Amino acid sequence: MASRPSLRSCENCPIRHNAVCAECDASELAVLERTKSYRTVPAGSPLATAGEPLEYLSSLVEGCATMSRTLEDGRRQTVGLLLPSDFIGRPGRKTSAYDIEAVSDVTLCRFERRTFERLVRETPHIATRMLTMTLDELDAARDWAVVLGRMTAREKVASFFVSLARRHATGSGQDQPARSVTLHLPLSREAMADHLGLTIETTSRQVTALRKDGLIEVPSAREVRIPDFERLALEAGEDDDGGLIA
Amino acid sequence: MASRPSLRSCENCPIRHNAVCAECDASELAVLERTKSYRTVPAGSPLATAGEPLEYLSSLVEGCATMSRTLEDGRRQTVGLLLPSDFIGRPGRKTSAYDIEAVSDVTLCRFERRTFERLVRETPHIATRMLTMTLDELDAARDWAVVLGRMTAREKVASFFVSLARRHATGSGQDQPARSVTLHLPLSREAMADHLGLTIETTSRQVTALRKDGLIEVPSAREVRIPDFERLALEAGEDDDGGLIA
DNA sequence: CGGTAGTTTGAGCCTCGTCAAGCTCCGTGG
DNA sequence: CCACGGAGCTTGACGAGGCTCAAACTACCG
Numbered sequence: 141m142a143s144r145p146s147l148r149s150c151e152n153c154p155i156r157h158n159a160v161c162a163e164c165d166a167s168e169l170a171v172l173e174r175t176k177s178y179r180t181v182p183a184g185s186p187l188a189t190a191g192e193p194l195e196y197l198s199s200l201v202e203g204c205a206t207m208s209r210t211l212e213d214g215r216r217q218t219v220g221l222l223l224p225s226d227f228i229g230r231p232g233r234k235t236s237a238y239d240i241e242a243v244s245d246v247t248l249c250r251f252e253r254r255t256f257e258r259l260v261r262e263t264p265h266i267a268t269r270m271l272t273m274t275l276d277e278l279d280a281a282r283d284w285a286v287v288l289g290r291m292t293a294r295e296k297v298a299s300f301f302v303s304l305a306r307r308h309a310t311g312s313g314q315d316q317p318a319r320s321v322t323l324h325l326p327l328s329r330e331a332m333a334d335h336l337g338l339t340i341e342t343t344s345r346q347v348t349a350l351r352k353d354g355l356i357e358v359p360s361a362r363e364v365r366i367p368d369f370e371r372l373a374l375e376a377g378e379d380d381d382g383g384l385i386a
Numbered sequence: 387m388a389s390r391p392s393l394r395s396c397e398n399c400p401i402r403h404n405a406v407c408a409e410c411d412a413s414e415l416a417v418l419e420r421t422k423s424y425r426t427v428p429a430g431s432p433l434a435t436a437g438e439p440l441e442y443l444s445s446l447v448e449g450c451a452t453m454s455r456t457l458e459d460g461r462r463q464t465v466g467l468l469l470p471s472d473f474i475g476r477p478g479r480k481t482s483a484y485d486i487e488a489v490s491d492v493t494l495c496r497f498e499r500r501t502f503e504r505l506v507r508e509t510p511h512i513a514t515r516m517l518t519m520t521l522d523e524l525d526a527a528r529d530w531a532v533v534l535g536r537m538t539a540r541e542k543v544a545s546f547f548v549s550l551a552r553r554h555a556t557g558s559g560q561d562q563p564a565r566s567v568t569l570h571l572p573l574s575r576e577a578m579a580d581h582l583g584l585t586i587e588t589t590s591r592q593v594t595a596l597r598k599d600g601l602i603e604v605p606s607a608r609e610v611r612i613p614d615f616e617r618l619a620l621e622a623g624e625d626d627d628g629g630l631i632a
Numbered sequence: 633c634g635g636t637a638g639t640t641t642g643a644g645c646c647t648c649g650t651c652a653a654g655c656t657c658c659g660t661g662g
Numbered sequence: 663c664c665a666c667g668g669a670g671c672t673t674g675a676c677g678a679g680g681c682t683c684a685a686a687c688t689a690c691c692g
Contacts, residue, residue, distance in 0.1 A: 209532050211623055217535040219528035230521055237525055267513055274520045275476055279483055281527035282465035286455050288534040289463040289583025293680065329639060337535025342680055344640055361639060361689090377457055539648065575671060585649055590672055607656090607671060 158225035159199040163265040180247045188236035196250040197229035203246030204326035207238045218335040288337045296336040297346040298376035322365045404471035405445040409511040434482035442496040443475035449492030450572035453484045464581040542582040543592040544622035568611040
């Protein structure tokens, strides 16, 4: 959680090979190092507000944030879970379409919006990486729509743990989660509920049910151990290839 | 529905200014004209199958298609409604992530996948347009997640008509639907239900309810007239700016 | 030890899904 | 001209899954 000693150098950056800069060569990195700036914000702070100007575009370096929209009557839906290497903001747009909130202490690698827009225009390696990342996010958003639209509460909760385990694995360079994994939950039950389109009570009940069925262990409210990943993935409505069951 | 007489020329193409080619200049269009080919497919035909190779990337020129995923037990969720100017397929990926099905007779402007990938690499105007369109689709997918996760059946159906009216308006060059609009529904009740994460029965009941409340008129099962767009938008959980109520 | 935020559990209700029947629209054929 | 049949849509009755309201439990912190 603490900042790395030499965060200023792109070479040692923890998200060097996954973020928007992933395809950049040494000379392009040099340009980025001149224009970037870091900012850390404590858990609970807003990083952006729906409809409000967003002056900086950034990569999330450390921590976790949620992207959500809240309706007048208080209903809230999280539309994206932001983890290290994820990009925040949209080049070419002055305002944020969503509320973005740090759910843990967060470190950002920021670029002034106009500067970054120029970088996208003039650096093909950034433009192509940006496109690839956006296409990946689009697939993820559509996959999540299947969860929101068609899955039961139990499947939703199982799907959430499965996707967290997957991102944890790819984040640490594996391409498949190990058979058994222990996850730290970045989200409270309430934030999980907002992500899953459920109430906090239903979410909690389903966590309990999965635990009683031996599909997960819950050492503390913010930790989940998955003893058999494949079995949980099946519970989430997937086949063993990791695709949704055809 | 019938093909335009001179569809071969990009200049008169109905989606010239909205599709992936929108930013191209005359010389770039000339390249596209050499490599593109048209294909028409009848309503009900598959354009792609989840997990199967997709040889051609294309722009939808005329008609309507759905992008969906079906679970083993038959539950289906539509994750995108494809209308003229929408892009089909993902450069850099050999297979389709979703089932894509023509729901009306469809005309496609196609490019062989490898050819198009080269075009994206070598034509900045295509790459930037591709990025803009993908970012727009991402926003649309996230907005739809709010509908799927947090809206009631009534709000879902109202939201669908509202978004159809908006796309109808922007497709015909306005930026706001007129106060009263008549829509042809491209989707059957079943396809609507799959898009909304509802059953066909609930969808039908909510259409009836909106009609009885005077929010819509239903001259035939495939037509909807919206007498007061603002009033329907409010029913869909939006404020008068077209954003979701803050 | 008391206070508070987060979580879990319980009881009852409501919305939406399920199952089933009936209706409308059309095309076909007697 | 009407009987027939099928697909798509609507309507009804009923039940279940998830939401609401409420209370109790836990962990953490002053």
